[in-house]
Amino acid sequence: MSLEIVGLKKSFGTKVVLNKISFGLKKGEILFILGRSGTGKSVLLKNIVGLLKPDDGQIILDEKEISKLSEKEYFPIRKRCGMVFQQPALFDSLTIYENLAFGMRKHFPKLSEQEYRARAEKYLQMVHLENVEEKLPQQLSFGMQKRASLARTIAIEPEYLLYDEPTTGLDPVTTTAINQLIQQLSRQLNVTSVVVSHDMKCALDIADRIIVLSEGAIVAEGTPSQLKTSEVPLVKEFLKEVLEGGSQ
Template sequence: MIRINGLEKSFGKNHVLRGVNLEIKDGETITVMGGSGTGKSVLIKHIVGLLKPDKGRIFVDDAEVTKLKEENLFQVQKRFGYLFQGAALFDSLTVGENVAFGLHNLRPDLAKHWKDVVAEKLSLVGLGPDVSNLKPAELSGGMKKRVALARAIAYEPDYVLYDEPTTGLDPIMSDVINELILALQKKLKVTSVVVTHDMKSAYKVSNRIAMLYQGKIVAVGTPEQIQKTTDPLVKQFTTGSSEGPIKMQVKAFE
């Protein structure tokens, strides 16, 4: 279980997280939605200790991530797969080496037959074994994303954090990724946090959906509850309307 209590984070004068409270239960998939720049990526980086909060605490089971350092933090990080927004592959390594990256440290037992692990994980994300020898520069944006996803699940983590897993993918590939998120939850009992703007994906993969707005979680509910909500803020976001309480600062052409 992941517990986030009163999380606050500023960058200079930019007060991004203003007291986030959220509990993620074992085995559930929770989606965090919210406008661009609201702090979704910042939030999930705190869960694995990549960022330190100004205030607040995060627990992964009994471990307080926000207090841990080095070796103890690494022990918690080992349990997480992280799909970074924008893939973040190592350009100088092949696809296979990218997927296997981390296996040596995290799962020496799997590292012994890393080529099989790579082929298996690539096939899970719909890529053939031939892709393994290519360099990231030779891949399309969608392929890079799938390779990054294969890397995130290579060492069979307990938790997976997906930062915009379907952004930039065509609708069919998006659905392949959605099915994969569901399959990981079902087969491996993975607990997941998904950050997405893609409502179709959110409704399909989530047990619960949380909305981040002005630095706080302002609504949490099942996909059905979120779909039926009369809350104007949530409604505006899920229907993608420019009319409503969320005011975008766009200057009209003069």
């Protein structure tokens, strides 16, 4: 099992957002992708899960190029590569339980209603949500919706989890809980994780490897301890913000 991004290029009009990005993922690792707002982090994740198509380059899953597949061919890949969106993308008119069950019914059609219920409860507990099954998304706070959205993705039990700013907008206690969950999924279930963030502190705490993006290119890459001694100006800025206690 492997995922490889090779020479990925994506522009909108004349604006080049990603300019030949290449990196690979090791099984079970937690890779953080850091970058300032607007550097193309969300665009990168959307290209990996097929919501955007690259202009050039390849996305290779288990030695197979997947970026040119049709929507239908992408279906099994969405089960394997789950994405947690930056904005909680819940269906407004469905209860939290139905939101979770929706994905499970699609990807595990043979389970019983009782099993969907049990799984929903298990994954909601993992994100520290209780007694929300019968609530509608708008009855929950932003942070709770974000966690419900995370639970919906992990309930599909993907091999790869792509998190788009999973802790932005959450309080420090919940942030720690989500970071622990990312680690737990990686260590216990061998899930391979890509976490997009601008929070260097979270990256130093839980990443196995960090990539820093700027102006469409990778400007630094390494383990947390390697990045701590980096001379790259943007990395130094991020590190300074950690010392000052800021995350933005």
